Amino acid sequence: MAEKIVKVGLVGFGTVGCGVAKLILEEGQRIAAKTGLRLELACVVDTDTESPRPVRLPAGILTNDINRLLNDDSIQIGVELVGGTDAAKDVQLKMLEAGKDVVTANKALIAEHGNELMHCAHRNNRCIAFGASCAGGIPIVSSIRTGLTANNITAMYGIVNGTCNYILSEMTSKNEDFSEALAQAQKKGYAEADPALDVSGGDSAHKLAILASIAFGYEIKLDDIFVEGIEAISKVDIRYGGEMGYVLKLLAIGQKDKDGRISLRVHPSFVAKDSPLARVDGPFNAVSIFGSAVGQVMYYGRGAGMMPTASAVVADIIDVAIGNSATTFRHLHLKPRSEVELLIEKIGNCVSRFYIKVLAKDQPGVVSSYSRILGDHHISISGALQHEGRGPDNTVPVVITTHPTQQKNVTAALGELEQLDVLSGKPVCIRIVDIPEDKD
């Protein structure tokens, strides 16, 4: 069968850019045999045209002039791999206006300016494919948009940041402090020199914004998401939680109730040891989705890295080239902000279970004043753990877990606990997330 040639221009020749170039150059023939499409790398644009890279481009392809891409009408698809939100946004807008379809792995940009970019694409009768922006190589975006369309998606629970999952796995398995595990992650290339965006939960929030938009069909903004990072997590709490049957994960959570109200949050979460997400270790990602018809579906794989992300970018290039992305893009209707604003649940109203640790001074009356405050705020205790013997400053760590209660009750109780002079320091509070079991 005759092959159709599809010319592709890349902007950004960093790690993922190199992976994409490598895949197109090395796997082009196999892709052509399987799909009838011959991908051709027409140009690669980067300000740095000198540094050595792990892939060898044919002569004359690498340039620092984006106009070579914009002005070449034979280039159908522009791939933005610049990263960040300023220059990258400009690149995407220019490519759309120049009549190119856009493929991107830029989650920050899509999460922050997705609506504006989508409108620009619609105006120019082009599409943006962003499957690589969430969970790297795991084809989760296309699965939600095609495989699960018939479902009313009611919840998603995702481990979508490999850096945080690696750090928490190390802290758990090796009893390491956060700083030790972070250093190790940096050494292994799982964390950037500046890890702030990852460990703060910001990167997970970007991905949740994108996944929740397409799963729930709502225009989501980053501000809709409550975010708490893992920087303050102590190995002691991971250990105590472990003794009570839990593993600590940074989860991105989206839930929709029967009235369409949604709760979106990223925070450290204790999950039951035997739940499938608890077993996702190291740099791996996994997302569990609950659909009205399908029940629970889980996806597992590498959420980052040169080749896994490149795998998703090239899949999107092919999907754009055969014309399916444009169709999917046209048929993705999101409920507009004016309606969505009213449906976002405030974090204070979210119901969760909680792990609360206080350092109690070793004197009479501690337990009663502590538990009275919890009771006053309608917080019911589900489990407790207090080891015999003393901790630092002659205090004893007391851990309790609660039954489900609203966040605002716990916030109020924590404020009062802080004032108690029989307790030392600030209480530690970590949410416990009971992922529903899809069982018969």
Next chain:
Amino acid sequence: MAEKIVKVGLVGFGTVGCGVAKLILEEGQRIAAKTGLRLELACVVDTDTESPRPVRLPAGILTNDINRLLNDDSIQIGVELVGGTDAAKDVQLKMLEAGKDVVTANKALIAEHGNELMHCAHRNNRCIAFGASCAGGIPIVSSIRTGLTANNITAMYGIVNGTCNYILSEMTSKNEDFSEALAQAQKKGYAEADPALDVSGGDSAHKLAILASIAFGYEIKLDDIFVEGIEAISKVDIRYGGEMGYVLKLLAIGQKDKDGRISLRVHPSFVAKDSPLARVDGPFNAVSIFGSAVGQVMYYGRGAGMMPTASAVVADIIDVAIGNSATTFRHLHLKPRSEVELLIEKIGNCVSRFYIKVLAKDQPGVVSSYSRILGDHHISISGALQHEGRGPDNTVPVVITTHPTQQKNVTAALGELEQLDVLSGKPVCIRIVDIPEDKD
């Protein structure tokens, strides 16, 4: 935005048919809001128009006359949910020739007559969407065909039959015999009254044929697949395997080597206890896929049942309606049989590890004659287990596990072992499958 009306006709009003009708009737509005497509159930064809069903159709829709579907040009999509291969094939061919696109969950038909049906579809410029045929609600077919297109897929390991997985899980966790666990599965609705197709591995082979075709890009025939069922599995071997660190699963395995040779097999398989597939219990399905760029990706969910399968059928209906299935279908190029024939690895050449149990008579010289035969056939022992004390007939069960070796060596050795008069009965042989770990 204006809704586009898409008229759908169903043939087969059994379990899945009821689920599909229910989804279209109950979720139609939500699907329209999200995609702009209003699915309309134009007619439902079944020979039985009398029996009560768990879904209430609008008046006048149910009919026993397939011509109402075939002759109605406003019906764009025909859904074949008849099951089996004879009448169903006729229905699909007639629908294609009448100009309908076809959606089906019929794995047996696609596995056995897929090539003929695909050719008929191409001739009539129509498409067949069969995403629901494999692994029910898990969107695995679309993931392979879109999300993983950039990858050279080198292996897949799947638990794709919920009946067998439920039976093996019960045998493992409750120390039940095959017949007890089967009866329990039938009682819970996880096994049919005639369970032969499931427990023989035949159903898994159907799914493997379909998944391997699209993953490897080869025209696969059922005959290419080596199949062994779970009927002869004894709980004793599950227990001994467990003591050695393994869990027994019925796996559908497809492997491709660097020369493009492929090995396709369905058989009971001991997998390491800590591998992700080992933890897939009960009626759930999971498929692990290894891609050259993405590494390991795993999908997990319900592989059968009314609503999970209906979820996949309706997803395909939407994909056909927006036009993407037709495009994907046109771009799916399979290597033709003439080339594939030469690339199928014979089971005898397949390399595996093995669990072998013999019943040894309690007399001198047993171990030496036993191990001499293994050595003669280049089979190297990796582990051994022999409990003290006697078994039935004054024999002692001796279990060994082997290092990787070709199937034909083991087959030859087993033949000789059977003749040994210091052993009682036939040796038991179960393959051990080491699923590669995608770790750094």
